[in-house]
Amino acid sequence: SQQGEEDPQALSIQEGENATMNCSYKTSINNLQWYRQNSGRGLVHLILIRSNEREKHSGRLRVTLDTSKKSSSLLITASRAADTASYFCATDTGFQKLVFGTGTRLLVSP
Amino acid sequence: ETGVTQTPRHLVMGMTNKKSLKCEQHLGHNAMYWYKQSAKKPLELMFVYNFKEQTENNSVPSRFSPECPNSSHLFLHLHTLQPEDSALYLCASSRPYRDLSTEAFFGQGTRLTVV
Numbered sequence: 337s338q339q340g341e342e343d344p345q346a347l348s349i350q351e352g353e354n355a356t357m358n359c360s361y362k363t364s365i366n367n368l369q370w371y372r373q374n375s376g377r378g379l380v381h382l383i384l385i386r387s388n389e390r391e392k393h394s395g396r397l398r399v400t401l402d403t404s405k406k407s408s409s410l411l412i413t414a415s416r417a418a419d420t421a422s423y424f425c426a427t428d429t430g431f432q433k434l435v436f437g438t439g440t441r442l443l444v445s446p
Numbered sequence: 447e448t449g450v451t452q453t454p455r456h457l458v459m460g461m462t463n464k465k466s467l468k469c470e471q472h473l474g475h476n477a478m479y480w481y482k483q484s485a486k487k488p489l490e491l492m493f494v495y496n497f498k499e500q501t502e503n504n505s506v507p508s509r510f511s512p513e514c515p516n517s518s519h520l521f522l523h524l525h526t527l528q529p530e531d532s533a534l535y536l537c538a539s540s541r542p543y544r545d546l547s548t549e550a551f552f553g554q555g556t557r558l559t560v561v
Contacts, residue, residue, distance in 0.1 A: 381549045438486070
């Protein structure tokens with residue numbers, strides 16, 4: 337069954353603006369991860385946040401996790417055209433079963 | 447480059463053909479995965495191997511047959527596929543779960559079209 341659901345499904349912004357994507361999930365997790373996928377290519381790991389963490393930063397990325405609401409958000413600050421891609425959250429429920437959501441398609445216009 | 451290489455990148459096959467997808471990693475990982483990505487669907491986990499042993503089969507039809515001869519190589523053998531099996535097949539690897547870090551490294555995928 338599907339674990340993660342991203343919101344919105346698609347997001348269109350201008351360069352320099354911030355992009356926020358949300359992920360909701362259904363069961364208890366060990367950690368939650370965000371991945372990026374350029375069109376028709378493999379996924380690239382962006383950031384991992386453990387279930388006992390509430391916020392994590394990596395460069396222009398900021399991830400929050402609210403286990404009581406079973407939700408996470410990914411914020412990309414000062415977006416660039418090169419950030420155009422699909423972004424997926426993946427929940428690790430244990431035993432190496434990463435379950436992915438349907439993703440958010442981000443378009444950053446110059 | 448993520449360190450995970452998949453071949454071929456594109457494959458067109460008839461429903462009666464037999465073909466194989468190959469995945470190779472030199473990251474020293476001991477866990478390898480096959481995922482299927484279809485249009486407008488979440489990535490579907492198909493198989494998981496740990497130290498060459500299959501530890502997960504997510505109710506995948508028998509027309510998909512995985513093989514893991516060693517920790518660096520993973521194959522997906524395909525036979526008598528259906529058009530709905532057309533998708534992007536992604537291989538990934540990671541450290542074993544006991545390392546408590548399941549960041550996955552993905553290959554570029556094989557775009558499979560069944561005609």
